[in-house]
Amino acid sequence: DAGVIQSPRHEVTEMGQEVTLRCKPISGHDYLFWYRQTMMRGLELLIYFNNNVPIDDSGMPEDRFSAKMPNASFSTLKIQPSEPRDSAVYFCASSFRPGAGQGAGELFFGEGSRLTVL
């Protein structure tokens, strides 16, 4: 399997523009996660899905952020309008549903999308 695939790898945009980040999870995985990483705040969980349904979006910073998972093989994270403080590396990760009594399933991360908002 190719692993979790994210695009674009790098995005530079101007403040106010719409940004769409894409993720293809590993085939057969039940869970999909979006994380954001900055020097100041480290790795933050933004939202995660189970079987394409959003389970917890409490980490989404504000209404400018939205995430969708229209099918099991694709998810998007959209920022509209973007702001300089949104500059970060955005990671997508996927995992199998863990077996009973096994803790969290192993997360497989993509290589990340580095976003710079000028």
Add this chain to the structure above:
Amino acid sequence: DAKTTQPNSMESNEEEPVHLPCNHSTISGTDYIHWYRQLPSQGPEYVIHGLTSNVNNRMASLAIAEDRKSSTLILHRATLRDAAVYYCILSLTGTASKLTFGTGTRLQVTL
């Protein structure tokens, strides 16, 4: 929520064992202990996880204290490729799939 505490940084010489500590004094009885690491310019990768018993895999060993209030990730022979940030994370009861990363320990490995 139960939290973990790790040293900000550690250093090791190549070919020597490394013991990375993690404190989780408020851990609940069914919370699992997970370790991930993040190499430079990459996404985090799974290392190991456990509940009560010590665990071994090809990457590392996990030693869990009897009272489960602390654990230690053991790299048996550090190499330069092990230089990374190591995260100790609890998967909390009822949110088994949600992992919240802390600041981790930055491990430097020198020749």
